[in-house]
Amino acid sequence: MALLFKRGILSQLLLRGRQLTTKLSTKGMPEACLTCANESRYSGSWGYRRIHTSKFLSTTIELTYKRLPELKRGPYAEVTQKDIEYFETILGKGGVITDKDELEGYNIDWYKTCKGCSSVLLRPRTTEEVSKLLSYCNEQSLAVCPQGGNTGLVGGSVPVFDEIIMSTSLMNEVFDLDQMSGVLGCQAGCVLEVLEKYVGERNYMLPVDLGAKGSCQIGGIVSTNAGGLRLVRYGSLHGNVIGVEAVLPNGNIVDCMSHVRKDNTGYDLKQFFIGSEGTLGVVTKVALLCHPTPSAITVAFIACPTFEAVLKTFRSCREKLSEVLSAFEMMDGATMEAIEQNVSLRNPIGLSPFYVLIETVGSEQEHDEEKLASFLETAMENNIVTDGTMSSDPGHVRELWDVRERAAEALLHDGYVYSYDLSLPSKAYYHIVPVMKDRLGSKVKRCAGYGHVGDGNLHLNITTQDYDPEVIKLIEPFVYDWTTKNGGSISAEHGMGIKRCPYLSLAKSPNSIKLMKDLKALIDPKCILNPYKVFPYEVNSFSEF
């Protein structure tokens, strides 16, 4: 992959080296951050040697705290040698990483848009270790950034300054799957694909599926309340997660691991950890409700001439396919272009302004195929579908899903992605895309939209070659204002992270925000867990210290 970018990047790196001079005051900045900043300054020559490694891109990524000069580092301690020695007594030498090169990947998010300067990575294996570490950090006022697979798209999984990164990657034990109830118990660091395989061998399937399944971990998925591709049928994680074990910032272990579906005893505490993006606790164990693997899976990949046709198709699908419909995904022409150009997958059908992937899942192959086929026949007669293909062969099903699942990756290869995850009522669902296209014109490479039409969730992706602050100014807050005005949500499933948190007031009322802030202050009075995320910066002004 390094070779692909070599020619373009080399010239940019050399330019960077000359341009990068820190005008930001370094007064009061921790050593770790300064070292990072200094290295970026020398990226011209240092970066050139690094072209031949897969991490070469990191030299062109700006440190988050530099990009957000209004953000001040909180009143946390800095990591000292004494702290490292303590961590090593808990985790052993292998569990504490301080090597700069190794830390690069953990300091940078998947989109390569956010970069922190943490100098320590901790890798606990058990809940007890997490508890001891958090208790210590709380005492010492050390900030911690919990991290799972680091596939989050809003910069919530990487540090902003020098927060200690606590990775759940080594907490990957699968406990068991109850064959009667379908409840799966496992540690938070299990990779989704591994869990999929585990339950698949026992004829069960997970209620959640994401394009990032090869890397994302269940703890992170739960912490961000990820939506994914199966939400239209199985609902959100708030319903499918029936147990959670988490560690509070003060080290207390809160065990809400349940193996029974119904439990109305007191407050449903696990819901606090689902979707709070690691700001209220570190999730260490999860109990997930799984469903029996369907014996019949059929996928249709179709072309629609207009967005109205997509909506009509969805409405029709809901009625005619009802109980067997399990996914309804859409992508536009620009997304398909990116997929063909950047990840060399071919368009399964002819060119069209809109593409839809429909999946049906049931217990009788022939019945489902007939239902889907007759539905599509009618749709084609009515011209809401103009072309398409369908198959139940597992190989073809996977290939067709691949085309949809690799959309994010394909757009990433354009250079820099400004990604927005909006929930919109169906009438307004796609309109933001042409609006942004007009607004940005030739300043951007591509303006693409794809997403879970079934849940009203659009992923708006705008790409440029490099990060351009002018483009950001044109996009934000316009896109958020537009969404709110049209009755939508500014973050359907990706969460707030650091990218969306300035706009929390657009999404929630002042009383709601106050209640959230009060809860946070109650559970994390020193604000050590994943600071700077979810809440707008002014809330993080630490005036209570």
Place this chain on the structure above:
Amino acid sequence: MAMRVLVGCKRVIDYAVKIRVKPDKTGVVTEGVKHSLNPFDEIAVEEAVRLKEKKLASEVIAVSCGPPPCQETLRTALAMGVDRGIHVEIGGKDYETLQPIHVSKILAKLAQEEKVDLIILGKQAIDDDANQTAQMTAAVLDWPQGVFASKIEKMDGTLKIQREVDGGVEYVEAKLPAVISSDLRLNEPRYATLPNIMKAKKKQIAKKSISDLGVDITPRVEVLTVEDPPVREAGAKVESVEELLTKLKDLGRI
């Protein structure tokens, strides 16, 4: 003059499905497992349909040997553009012991009956990886063969076939009628479009039995056991070169 083309369509366990060995070690689990058209046969079908689109072929006939579900496999081929199908019904024990030697005789017989000019088969099936049927069929018919084909060009009364061989690429010219086996890079098969999937339901699939064709399918090969490959053992980490050498010596490797 346009050719009449025959393509072989074998029904195999789908490539995306995980294979499990039967506990009695007599074979792999096929009951309730998803099957589909052998990927190399899909490439063969695609090539035949392209020849028809270029008007180099006048009719394309797909053949599948096996139990009734083979008709679904034929429907996939029909949906891709094949004109009609022939299902040679073979079930039970006979099907379990069916080998390339038998299939090649069946295909040869059908090719003669249908007066076919070109047979395109997949180079191998992904279940047995035999890579024998195309070669045997050509031998039975005494026709020239171009196997592992990555490109086919129609010349005057002959075919120029580009073959992928160990040393690189080889060109062979074969007089018609001929047998070809498709390799991976011959083409990228199309996804059947919805209108064609609908049309395929109405296309004809003729049924034939083994006795109709007069082919002897007595097994010549007996499968003794089918076992999983040995489980991969965990590796061991060593701290130094000296330790590595000691370990290798202990294992008798050096």
